[in-house]
Amino acid sequence: MKNLFPGREGGNFGSSLSVRVIVVLALILALPACDAGSTAPEFDDLGIAEIRLSAANMDLDDGDSFQLQATLIGAAGKPLAPPSSGTLRPRYQVTWTSSDPDVVTVTRAGLVLAKKEGTASVTASAGHTSSVSFARVKGGGKRSKAAKITVTxxxxxLNALGSQIQVTATVLDEQGNVITNPSITWSTLDASVATVDGTGNVISKAIGVALIMATSGSAADTATLHVHQEVAAVSVSPSTATLAVGDSVRLTATATDANGVVVEGVSFTWIASDSAVAAVSGGGVVRGVGVGAATITAAAGSVSATAAIQVVSGGTAPPPSPSPQIWRMGYYPGWVQSRMPASEIDWSALTHIAHFSVLPREDGSIDTQTHVLSxxxxxxxxxxxxxAGVKxxxxxxxxxxxxxxxxxTSDVNRATFIENIVGRMRLHGYDGLDIDWESMRESDFPQFRVFIEELSAELNKISPRPLLTAAVLQSHIYAPLFRDLQPHLDMINLMTYDMSGPWPGWVTWHNSPLYDGGYKFPNTNKTVPSADQLVKQFVAAGVDRSKLGIGIAFYGKLWTGGDxxxxxxxxxxxQSWTTAPTMSSGEVKYYRIMERHYDPSRYGWDDVAKVPYLSFDNPGSSEDRFLSYENEESVAHKVRYAATERIGGLIIWEINGGYFPTRPAGSRNxxxxxIKEAL
Structure with missing residues (x-):
C-alpha cells in the first residue's frame, strides 16, 4: 500500500556618491496542485507583510546618486522568493516615488538622484505595503571623489546569535590619498542574517552568510560574515525526578549558544550511568528498572548536562493485553513471504492482516502473479x-x-470485476476486502462511489458479511467522499506516510509525523502535514472517528545534499534551501536503517512531531543527509494517540520492514x- 501521492535597515546619515546596487525583489509562487508522485500539494500565495529598504537614510551631495534596494517580506517573516517562471506578478512590482522631485528624483528601478539642497522622502510601495527612506541633499559642489574603499x-x-563585530572602511581618492572623514554608507545584503548600523557595527541575527557593504560615492566594497550557532551550554529539564520501578518520565534537553539563544535541531546523545537502575531512550524517556540512583546525561558533542534520577519500589502493573477496540492491521506483501514467512509474524500484536495484493486489469480480470500471491x-x-484469531x-x-x-470499474466491466475479487476472497477464505485505489482524482469520485456501493451490496449477500475497508491517500479532498461512503465501509485508513518531499517551496519534513505543532511553510500560510491534522480534517467533514485509522511506517525516507x-x-x-536536496525514490526499511545508517551520535528526536530522525552534517553540502523514520517511541505515541483520540485504529506499511531474522526469537519484531507494550 505504498503511497505515491505527494503532495534593511541601513546606516545613519552619511554622504555618498554614485553607486549601483542590484535591486533584489523576492517573490513567491503558490505551490501547484500535485498529481501522484510528482509535485507538492497546492498552497495559496502569502501576502506582503513588510518592505525592507537597504538604507533608512541617505546623505547626498547635489549631483550624487544612490541605489535603494527593496526586499519584500512575507507574513512568515521570510523574504518572498521569485516565481519559477521569472514573471513578476503585478502585486509584487515595487513602485518608487519621491515626495519632492525638485530635491531628489527616483527611477522605476529605485535609483535616487540628488538635484538640489533640501530634504525629501523616497517611498517604495508594493500592493498595500510601503516603506520610506529619507534623503538630505547638501549643495555647494563635490568633495574629494572616492576612487576606492576597503572594508576591514x-x-x-560569529558563533552565536546576537553577537557583534565592528567593521571599518578606508576611502582613497583618485590619487591614492586617504580621504579624511569620508562619507560612508553601510548596508547589508541580507538583514535576516545580520544587520549593520551607520557606524559599521554588525549584529548577527540568524544562521547564514551575509555581505556587509560600505559605499562612498561610486566606490564600494563588501565583507563576508558567516553566522553559526555553536553549542555553549546544555540544560536538562527536569533536573531531578523520582519514579517507581516500571514507570517512566521524559527528560527534555535544550542547547544554547554563548549568548543564551536556543540552538535548534541539536541531536543529543542520552546515557544512563547505571542501566540496572534506569534506562534511557534516544528521545530522553527514562524508565525505572531497579531501585537506586542514576545520573542521566544529555550530550551535544563535548557539551553536556545531567539529571538526577531516583528509582523507588512499586510501579505500574505490566501492560494490559492489546485492546480489541483499536485495530492493528499490518500489510503483508506477497513478495516478502520468502524473507518473512507467516510463521515469523508476531500475531499477538495484530488484529487484522492485509494480504497485499491482487491488481485490477482494465478488462475486469485480476492479476495475482505480480505481487506473488501464490x-x-x-x-x-x-x-x-x-x-491466532487474526482476520x-x-x-x-x-x-x-x-x-x-x-x-x-467502468459500466461495462464493473460487474465482472466485483465477481472476480469476491470470488477470489471466498475461494481462499479471506475475511474481507481492502480497496487500495491510489492516485484517485476528483473526477474519479463518481465511478469509485458506484463501485463501493455495488461491491458492498454484493458482500451483504454473504453471511457473516465480510469486511470492506479502504486505504486513503493523505489529502483532505477525499474527506467528503468517504463521509458519504462510510455506511458501506468498516475501516477508512489514512495513509499518513510519504508526507514530505523536496518539492518547490517546501522544507525538509518528516515522512510520517504525528503532529505538526502549527509549523507553517516559510513562504506560505499553510501548515506542514501531519496525521493529527488529517484526522481532524476528516472528522470535521463528518467522518465517524471510530472508522478512521492512521498509518505507521516501518520504513524511512532519506534526504541527501542540496544547498x-x-x-x-x-x-x-x-530547513529551507536554495538548491533542492534529493530524496530516496524507494523506502529505507527500518531493519536497514538500524543495520546500515543508525549512529547514536546522529540521533535526533522531534518532540513536536513525535518522530525520530538521523542527522549527518558532513563536510560540504552534497554528502549531508537527513533520514526521517519511525522507532519504538514514535510507534508508541501513535498507539496512545489512537486511544486518546478515540479513532478506530492503526495500519502498518509494512510488517516485514521491522523484521530482524537473525535476532533471537522473541526480539525479531x-x-x-x-505496539503491544503501548497498548
Missing part, C-alpha cells in the same frame, strides 16, 4: 492467522493502478513489540 576585516565569523503462501498465511483481508490495488481501476540550508545541505527537519 574582509571576512569574519496459493501455497495464501493457505499458509490464512491458516496461521485464523489460528485476513485481501487487498485489491496498489500505487500506480488508477488506469486499471478506471477500466475495471543553502542553515547547515549547507539537508540535515534536519524544517521490535516495532510490533512496541
Amino acid at each position: 576585516p574582509d571576512e569574519a565569523t 496459493s501455497a503462501n495464501t493457505r499458509d498465511l490464512i491458516s496461521r492467522a485464523h489460528a 485476513v483481508l485481501l487487498t485489491v490495488g496498489s500505487a500506480g493502478t488508477r488506469t486499471q481501476f478506471l477500466g475495471a 543553502g540550508t542553515s547547515t549547507g545541505g539537508a540535515t534536519r527537519p524544517r 521490535p516495532l510490533l513489540q512496541a
Whole structure:
C-alpha cells in the first residue's frame, strides 16, 4: 500500500556618491496542485507583510546618486522568493516615488538622484505595503571623489546569535590619498542574517552568510560574515525526578549558544550511568528498572548536562493485553513471504492482516502473479492467522493502478470485476476486502462511489458479511467522499506516510509525523502535514472517528545534499534551501536503517512531531543527509494517540520492514513489540 501521492535597515546619515546596487525583489509562487508522485500539494500565495529598504537614510551631495534596494517580506517573516517562471506578478512590482522631485528624483528601478539642497522622502510601495527612506541633499559642489574603499576585516565569523563585530572602511581618492572623514554608507545584503548600523557595527541575527557593504560615492566594497550557532551550554529539564520501578518520565534537553539563544535541531546523545537502575531512550524517556540512583546525561558533542534520577519500589502493573477496540492491521506483501514467512509474524500484536495484493486489469480480470500471491503462501498465511484469531483481508490495488481501476470499474466491466475479487476472497477464505485505489482524482469520485456501493451490496449477500475497508491517500479532498461512503465501509485508513518531499517551496519534513505543532511553510500560510491534522480534517467533514485509522511506517525516507540550508545541505527537519536536496525514490526499511545508517551520535528526536530522525552534517553540502523514520517511541505515541483520540485504529506499511531474522526469537519484531507494550 505504498503511497505515491505527494503532495534593511541601513546606516545613519552619511554622504555618498554614485553607486549601483542590484535591486533584489523576492517573490513567491503558490505551490501547484500535485498529481501522484510528482509535485507538492497546492498552497495559496502569502501576502506582503513588510518592505525592507537597504538604507533608512541617505546623505547626498547635489549631483550624487544612490541605489535603494527593496526586499519584500512575507507574513512568515521570510523574504518572498521569485516565481519559477521569472514573471513578476503585478502585486509584487515595487513602485518608487519621491515626495519632492525638485530635491531628489527616483527611477522605476529605485535609483535616487540628488538635484538640489533640501530634504525629501523616497517611498517604495508594493500592493498595500510601503516603506520610506529619507534623503538630505547638501549643495555647494563635490568633495574629494572616492576612487576606492576597503572594508576591514574582509571576512569574519560569529558563533552565536546576537553577537557583534565592528567593521571599518578606508576611502582613497583618485590619487591614492586617504580621504579624511569620508562619507560612508553601510548596508547589508541580507538583514535576516545580520544587520549593520551607520557606524559599521554588525549584529548577527540568524544562521547564514551575509555581505556587509560600505559605499562612498561610486566606490564600494563588501565583507563576508558567516553566522553559526555553536553549542555553549546544555540544560536538562527536569533536573531531578523520582519514579517507581516500571514507570517512566521524559527528560527534555535544550542547547544554547554563548549568548543564551536556543540552538535548534541539536541531536543529543542520552546515557544512563547505571542501566540496572534506569534506562534511557534516544528521545530522553527514562524508565525505572531497579531501585537506586542514576545520573542521566544529555550530550551535544563535548557539551553536556545531567539529571538526577531516583528509582523507588512499586510501579505500574505490566501492560494490559492489546485492546480489541483499536485495530492493528499490518500489510503483508506477497513478495516478502520468502524473507518473512507467516510463521515469523508476531500475531499477538495484530488484529487484522492485509494480504497485499491482487491488481485490477482494465478488462475486469485480476492479476495475482505480480505481487506473488501464490496459493501455497495464501493457505499458509490464512491458516496461521485464523489460528491466532487474526482476520485476513485481501487487498485489491496498489500505487500506480488508477488506469486499471478506471477500466475495471467502468459500466461495462464493473460487474465482472466485483465477481472476480469476491470470488477470489471466498475461494481462499479471506475475511474481507481492502480497496487500495491510489492516485484517485476528483473526477474519479463518481465511478469509485458506484463501485463501493455495488461491491458492498454484493458482500451483504454473504453471511457473516465480510469486511470492506479502504486505504486513503493523505489529502483532505477525499474527506467528503468517504463521509458519504462510510455506511458501506468498516475501516477508512489514512495513509499518513510519504508526507514530505523536496518539492518547490517546501522544507525538509518528516515522512510520517504525528503532529505538526502549527509549523507553517516559510513562504506560505499553510501548515506542514501531519496525521493529527488529517484526522481532524476528516472528522470535521463528518467522518465517524471510530472508522478512521492512521498509518505507521516501518520504513524511512532519506534526504541527501542540496544547498543553502542553515547547515549547507539537508540535515534536519524544517530547513529551507536554495538548491533542492534529493530524496530516496524507494523506502529505507527500518531493519536497514538500524543495520546500515543508525549512529547514536546522529540521533535526533522531534518532540513536536513525535518522530525520530538521523542527522549527518558532513563536510560540504552534497554528502549531508537527513533520514526521517519511525522507532519504538514514535510507534508508541501513535498507539496512545489512537486511544486518546478515540479513532478506530492503526495500519502498518509494512510488517516485514521491522523484521530482524537473525535476532533471537522473541526480539525479531521490535516495532510490533512496541505496539503491544503501548497498548
